[in-house]
Amino acid sequence: xxxxxxxxxxxxxxxxxxxxxxxxxxxxxxxxxxxxxxxxxxxxxxxxxxxxxxxxxxxxxxxxxxxxxxxxxxxxxxxxxxxxxxxxxxxxxxxxxxxxxxxxxxxxxxxxxxxxxxxxxxxxxxxxxxxxxxxxxxxxxxxxxxxxxxxxxxxxxxxxxxxxxxxxxxxxxxxxxxxxxxxxxxxxxxxxxxxxxxxxxxxxxxxxxxxxxxxxxxxxxxxxxxxxxxxxxxxxxxxxxxxxxxxxxxxxxxxxxxxxxxxxxxxxxxx
Amino acid sequence: xxxxxxxxxxxxxxxxxxxxxxxxxxxxxxxxxxxxxxxxxxxxxxxxxxxxxxxxxxxxxxxxxxxxxxxxxxxxxxxxxxxxxxxxxxxxxxxxxxxxxxxxxxxxxxxxxxxxxxxxxxxxxxxxxxxxxxxxxxxxxxxxxxxxxxxxxxxxxxxxxxxxxxxxxxxxxxxxxxxxxxxxxxxxxxxxxxxxxxxxxxxxxxxxxxxxxxxxxxxxxxxxxxxxxxxxxxxxxxxxxxxxxxxxxxxxxxxxxxxxxxxxxxxxxxx
Numbered sequence: 305x306x307x308x309x310x311x312x313x314x315x316x317x318x319x320x321x322x323x324x325x326x327x328x329x330x331x332x333x334x335x336x337x338x339x340x341x342x343x344x345x346x347x348x349x350x351x352x353x354x355x356x357x358x359x360x361x362x363x364x365x366x367x368x369x370x371x372x373x374x375x376x377x378x379x380x381x382x383x384x385x386x387x388x389x390x391x392x393x394x395x396x397x398x399x400x401x402x403x404x405x406x407x408x409x410x411x412x413x414x415x416x417x418x419x420x421x422x423x424x425x426x427x428x429x430x431x432x433x434x435x436x437x438x439x440x441x442x443x444x445x446x447x448x449x450x451x452x453x454x455x456x457x458x459x460x461x462x463x464x465x466x467x468x469x470x471x472x473x474x475x476x477x478x479x480x481x482x483x484x485x486x487x488x489x490x491x492x493x494x495x496x497x498x499x500x501x502x503x504x505x506x507x508x509x510x511x512x513x514x515x516x517x518x519x520x521x522x523x524x525x526x527x528x529x530x531x532x533x534x535x536x537x538x539x540x541x542x543x544x545x546x547x548x549x550x551x552x553x554x555x556x557x558x559x560x561x562x563x564x565x566x567x568x569x570x571x572x573x574x575x
Numbered sequence: 576x577x578x579x580x581x582x583x584x585x586x587x588x589x590x591x592x593x594x595x596x597x598x599x600x601x602x603x604x605x606x607x608x609x610x611x612x613x614x615x616x617x618x619x620x621x622x623x624x625x626x627x628x629x630x631x632x633x634x635x636x637x638x639x640x641x642x643x644x645x646x647x648x649x650x651x652x653x654x655x656x657x658x659x660x661x662x663x664x665x666x667x668x669x670x671x672x673x674x675x676x677x678x679x680x681x682x683x684x685x686x687x688x689x690x691x692x693x694x695x696x697x698x699x700x701x702x703x704x705x706x707x708x709x710x711x712x713x714x715x716x717x718x719x720x721x722x723x724x725x726x727x728x729x730x731x732x733x734x735x736x737x738x739x740x741x742x743x744x745x746x747x748x749x750x751x752x753x754x755x756x757x758x759x760x761x762x763x764x765x766x767x768x769x770x771x772x773x774x775x776x777x778x779x780x781x782x783x784x785x786x787x788x789x790x791x792x793x794x795x796x797x798x799x800x801x802x803x804x805x806x807x808x809x810x811x812x813x814x815x816x817x818x819x820x821x822x823x824x825x826x827x828x829x830x831x832x833x834x835x836x837x838x839x840x841x842x843x844x845x846x
Contacts, residue, residue, distance in 0.1 A: 334716040379717055381780055399713070408714045408724070442670070443679045445605040446650055446840070450717055453679070509652055569717070 324388040327395065328418040329368075331383040333410040336449050336566065340376035350374070350410060354385070357405040361398050362389050371424045371573040372431055375525070377565030379450060382413075382432075382572035386424035427575050430498055430520050433527045434571040435563065437513040437535070444510045451512060452531075452567035458538030460502050460513060466537045467500040469548035470517075470530065477554035479530050480523035496520050502534075516571070525562055532560035595659040598666065599689040600639075602654040604681040607720050607837065611647035621645070621681060625656070628676040632669050633660050642695045642844040643702055646796070648836030650721060653684075653703075653843035657695035698846050701769055701789050705842040706802045706834065708784040715781045722783060723802075723838035729809030731773050731784060737808045738771040740819035741788075741801065748825040750801050751794035767791050773805075787842070796833055803831035 331354065339347035343355060351368060358366040371384040389398070395415040402412050421427070436451040438444050443453040473496040480493045500517040515531055533550065536542040542550075542560070550558045602625065610618035614626060622639060629637040639658040645651055660669070666686040673683050692698070707722040709715050714724040744767040751764045771788040786802055804821065807813040813821075813831070821829045 332713075332716050334719060381717060403713055408716055408719050411713050411716050413713050442674055442682050442684050445603050445679055445682050446652060446721055448605060448679050449720065 323391050325391045325393065326418045326420050326422055327387050327389050327393070328414075328416050328422060328424065329385040329387065329412050330414040331385055331410060332381045332413055333379060333383070334449070335374060335377050335379045337409055338376070341370065341373045341378075350380075350383075353406060354402070354410055357402045357410075358387065358389070358398075360405060361401040362393055364390050369424050371428050372522070372570050374568075374570050375528075375565055378568045378570065379566070380570040383570050384424045384428070384573040384575075386418060386422055386427075422575075424573070428521075428573050430518050430574045431522060432516060432518045432571045432573070433522065434569045435515040435517075435527060435531045435567050436569070437515075437531075437567060438510050439513055440510060447510065447512070449566055450569070452564050454535055454539075456539045458513060458535065459540070460504055460538065462544045463513075463515075463534045463538040464502050465544035466534055466547040467502065469551055470497050470500050472497065474551055475554055476523055476526055476551070478551050478556060478559050479526050479533070480556075481525040483524065493523050495523060495526070500530075518574075527568055528563040528565065529556075529559050531563035531567070534560070535563065536560040594662050596662045596664065597689045597691050597693055598658050598660050598664070599685075599687050599693060599695065600656040600658065600683050601685040602656055602681060603652045603684055604650060604654070605720070606645060606648050606650045608680055609647070612641065612644045612649075621651075621654075624677060625673070625681055628673045628681075629658065629660070629669075631676060632672040633664055635661050640695045642699050643793070643841050645839075645841050646799075646836050649839045649841065650837070651841040654841050655695045655699070655844040655846075657689060657693055657698075693846075695844070699792075699844050701791050701845045702793060703787060703789045703842045703844070704793065704798045705840045706786040706788075706798060706838050707840070708786075708802075708806070708838060709781050710784055711781060718781065718783070720837055721840070723835050725806055725810075727810045729784065729806065730811070731775055731809065733815045734784075734786075734805045734809040735773050736815035737805055737818045738773065740822055741768050741771050743768065745822055746825055747794055747797055747822070749822050749827060749830050750797050750804070751827075752796040752800075754795065764794050766794060766797070771801075789845075799834040799836065799839055800827075800830050802834035802838070805831070806834065807831040 333350050338350045341350045343349055343352040351370065355366050355368055366387055368385045368387040374380055399412045399415045438447055438451040438453050439458050441455060473494060475494050477493045483491055496519060498518040503514050505512045505514055515534065517527055537544050604621050609621045612621045614620050614623040622641065626637050626639055637658055639656045642655040670683045670686045708725050709718055709722040710725050710729050712726060744765060746765050748764045754762055767790060769789040774785050776783045776785055786805065788798055808815050
């Protein structure tokens with residue numbers, strides 16, 4: 305279990321039998337109240353809470369597979385989960401019951417029957433993450449839980465320029481936390497970035513800078529580490545032209561600080 | 576102390592002396608973490624927290640006056656506060672220090688010297704409140720702390736029609752909590768509404784319905800009670816044409832349920 309978005313296939317698939325149906329859920333959550341995504345004994349996690357709600361509602365053992373295991377504090381709007389449920393489940397009633405149990409902290413936005421082959425993690429063709437920055441002299445308490453407040457003025461044009469070298473297939477060692485594993489193991493941190501861009505969304509209240517990045521898969525802390533580096537570029541601590549060399553160097557100490565988790569959101573997953 | 580936005584003048588004004596300067600603060604806060612606005616022993620309030628931070632920073636006793644005493648759970652983007660501070664205060668440093676102490680839950684957006692006559696409450700010519708509704712089949716966890724989730728589809732056109740009878744000077748007894756006071760007291764709940772309207776702001780994620788209402792002053796729970804009634808209109812439980820009669824009746828039981836506080840925000844105050 306080494307790569308962030310692509311660990312070995314879980315046992316869920318083999319539990320599939322004729323009395324169960326594979327279900328695809330689209331799930332949103334506010335990551336603030338959870339100790340990360342993956343079920344973990346003794347702490348409240350997104351997967352643990354959702355599995356428990358699904359078990360209560362379906363009165364059966366449930367084990368889910370997700371498109372992306374978001375880190376502690378990271379939000380999701382379009383997390384995708386595959387799960388086998390009893391074949392006689394009424395999806396609409398299940399959805400409402402799960403949402404009632406989770407009381408708004410996790411929301412099943414959509415539930416549909418999927419092919420037996422469907423696997424939220426392995427069937428995904430790409431993931432889209434968004435990172436939001438509120439860039440103003442004083443913080444905005446009304447977006448404090450979903451946007452990173454950066455005080456110093458950021459030059460979005462340079463940050464946009466700094467996106468270019470990231471597009472395509474590269475070794476992202478510079479921007480990734482190397483997975484914990486037995487000494488000597490080699491793990492590829494090569495990933496293919498399909499698109500990366502900054503947009504400014506002006507609300508009446510606050511200008512929000514939004515970074516959107518799409519890749520087949522991501523390694524751990526990759527988006528937050530890229531955003532931290534981009535903010536160094538936007539504030540003039542690094543030049544946009546340096547990013548290509550920083551990426552090639554494969555040296556984590558050259559990247560910027562890792563941006564905090566609460567600005568990050570798993571936006572959607574494509575299949 | 577009877578009216579929501581206009582209680583008798585506090586003693587702050589009389590404390591004014593030559594060694595103090597009157598300061599106008601524009602203040603934003605997330606109301607979720609506070610037991611309302613007004614300082615209250617033993618519980619964490621917006622005014623109590625802000626006064627304490629100002630006292631720590633200026634090393635002097637501080638007593639503030641605010642444009643609107645928001646209820647528990649209500650947010651503010653443009654609350655205005657007047658306060659007398661030592662004449663040698665450096666406003667920019669004070670602002671930064673207070674924001675550091677309040678750690679993002681309360682943010683002083685602007686601090687400026689005001690006339691000795693300036694009183695955040697009595698000098699105000701009007702207040703603008705906003706109420707946000709997220710209207711979709713499932714809740715949106717990423718706006719759960721600042722928008723009221725209404726599940727049943729709302730007809731915004733009827734809700735807009737229902738605004739018309741509110742404009743102008745009326746007795747708002749139907750929509751207001753009658754202030755606690757000695758028996759037999761008569762309190763006017765006549766208020767002048769300058770503007771009231773609904774807009775739909777389509778984000779990529781969620782359609783937000785926004786109610787904006789401006790009045791010289793409001794009585795307690797007025798906006799939330801009006802919003803509750805409007806939602807009854809939007810969902811078909813009441814007709815837009817009934818609102819004029821409901822307003823005239825002066826009978827609270829005819830109004831809709833009071834909308835929850837977390838959708839409400841004191842948006843700005845005009846002087």
